[in-house]
Structure formats: structure tokens, C-alpha cells
Amino acid sequence: AQRVTQPEKLLSVFKGAPVELKCNYSYSGSPELFWYVQYSRQRLQLLLRHISRESIKGFTADLNKGETSFHLKKPFAQEEDSAMYYCALQGAQKLVFGQGTRLTINP
Amino acid sequence: GAGVSQSPSNKVTEKGKDVELRCDPISGHTALYWYRQRLGQGLEFLIYFQGNSAPDKSGLPSDRFSAERTGESVSTLTIQRTQQEDSAVYLCASSSDRPIAGDNEQFFGPGTRLTVL
Numbered sequence: 001a002q003r004v005t006q007p008e009k010l011l012s013v014f015k016g017a018p019v020e021l022k023c024n025y026s027y028s029g030s031p032e033l034f035w036y037v038q039y040s041r042q043r044l045q046l047l048l049r050h051i052s053r054e055s056i057k058g059f060t061a062d063l064n065k066g067e068t069s070f071h072l073k074k075p076f077a078q079e080e081d082s083a084m085y086y087c088a089l090q091g092a093q094k095l096v097f098g099q100g101t102r103l104t105i106n107p
Numbered sequence: 108g109a110g111v112s113q114s115p116s117n118k119v120t121e122k123g124k125d126v127e128l129r130c131d132p133i134s135g136h137t138a139l140y141w142y143r144q145r146l147g148q149g150l151e152f153l154i155y156f157q158g159n160s161a162p163d164k165s166g167l168p169s170d171r172f173s174a175e176r177t178g179e180s181v182s183t184l185t186i187q188r189t190q191q192e193d194s195a196v197y198l199c200a201s202s203s204d205r206p207i208a209g210d211n212e213q214f215f216g217p218g219t220r221l222t223v224l
Contacts, residue, residue: 032211043110044150044198044215086150090211093155094140094163095202100149 002027002091006098013077014106021072021101023061023087032090033070035061036097039083047072047085057081077105109133111216113199119222120189128184128219132201140213141174141184142198150198156182189223196220 003026013019025031035047048056050063050070061072070087082105087098112131120126132139141153152166156176167173171189176182186193200213 034212036213043217044200046212049212084149088213093157094138094152095211095213097142097150097152102147 002089002096004087004089004096004098006085006087006101008101009099010102010104012104012106015079016076019072019074019077019081019103019105021085021087021103023070023072023098025068025070025087025089027068027089027091029091031063033061033063034088034090034095035059035070035072036086036088037083038086044086079105079107081105111199111201111214113197113216113219115219116217117220117222119224121224122191123188125185125187126189126221128186128197128221130182130184130199130201130216132180132182132199133214135179136201136203136214137179138202138211139176139182140200140202141182142200143168143195144198144218145195153184153197186221189221191223194221194223 005024007022033050036044037047038044048054059072059074061070063070084100084102086100089096114129118126137158139156143151143153154174155163171187174184196218198218199216202211202213
């Protein structure tokens with residue numbers, strides 16, 4: 001079965017501090033993993049995908065198959081990073097989302 | 108060139124009434140998803156349509172919920188005999204087939220905010 005776990009429902013850090021949003025997955029095949037973000041009053045949208053190995057808005061995420069993790073990281077948080085973040089896994093069929101982490105960046 | 112659209116944007120109804128929510132996916136997208144998002148909560152998967160395959164209804168919370176999709180276009184989510192706990196934002200998303208691995212971005216609509224009084 002496909003499963004995505006985001007252990008932190010809420011995460012609060014100060015501006016300029018490093019951020020790490022945790023994501024663990026369970027899937028027997030080769031996963032495709034994504035991070036989606038929902039800013040206040042905006043649509044949910046794709047932030048980044050593991051296969052692209054890209055950095056978007058300073059965020060990166062590395063797929064660790066040994067630990068079955070895909071944590072989202074940013075070295076220096078900015079106030080505009082405050083949002084709801086969802087980790088998602090594409091298995092053989094549908095895309096499965098984690099429960100989300102609400103990130104708040106304090107000034 | 109519009110994205111996913113949903114209507115109505117807001118719906119207020121009385122407990123016990125039926126409601127119908129509409130989703131217009133991006134043209135050519137074969138996959139369509141419905142989610143529910145309660146206030147301050149995460150995404151709750153409801154139902155998934157993929158082409159002509161039987162829909163995955165595993166997320167529907169009760170038999171009061173149903174959804175239809177006409178071919179690869181419009182979808183409607185129907186909630187019968189609404190209850191106050193049905194109050195939430197209902198999101199629709201669509202994505203294309205999988206021509207390229209990892210290129211399954213879901214595009215979300217703005218949602219329908221349902222309030223059951």
C-alpha cells in the first residue's frame with residue numbers, strides 16, 4: 001500500500017533559521033515524490049518533484065530510499081514561506097498525499 | 108488555456124438538503140481527483156477518476172457522497188442529505204496521463220466552500 005506520513009502537523013521557526021519539513025513514505029515499488037504548497041488564499045500548487053532535482057524558492061528535497069524519506073529543506077527561512085506543505089507519492093495508480101504540515105515563519 | 112475551474116465558489120445550504128458541486132478539469136487531462144479540506148486540516152482524498160477505468164471511490168466517507176464524470180471532462184460531486192460535518196472546502200484536481208515519469212503534476216481548482224447550517 002502507498003502511504004505518506006508527515007509527522008509534524010505544525011512547525012514554527014524564526015526568520016533566517018533553517019527549516020526541515022519531514023516526509024516518510026511506504027511503497028514497495030520505485031516512488032515518485034513531490035512537495036505541494038498552499039499559500040494563504042491561493043490554490044494548492046506543485047513546489048518541486050524529486051525527479052527534477054531542482055531547487056525552488058530555496059527549497060530542496062532529497063529522496064533517501066534507505067530511510068524512505070523525502071524531507072523538504074531550506075537553509076534560511078523567509079516570512080513568505082509560511083504556508084501549508086504537503087508531501088505526495090505517485091505509485092502505480094493515484095497520487096497519495098500526506099496530512100500536511102503548516103509552517104509558520106516568525107519575524 | 109484556463110486551469111481547473113470549480114463552481115460554485117461558495118455554497119450555503121441547510122442540513123438535509125442535497126448539493127451538487129462541479130469541476131471542469133484542464134482539457135486533455137484524463138485523471139481527476141476530488142478532495143475535502145476541513146478548516147485548518149489537511150487534504151482528505153475522496154474519489155479518483157482515470158480515463159475509462161472504474162473510479163477509485165475508496166475515500167468517500169459515506170453513501171451520501173457520490174461522483175460522476177462525463178468521459179474525460181466535467182465531474183460532479185453530489186452530497187445527499189447534507190450534515191453539518193460536511194462543511195469544508197471541496198477541491199478538484201486534474202492531471203495528464205503519464206507520458207514522462209515524474210511528470211504527473213496535479214493542477215488544483217480554487218475549491219468550493221460548502222457551509223451546512
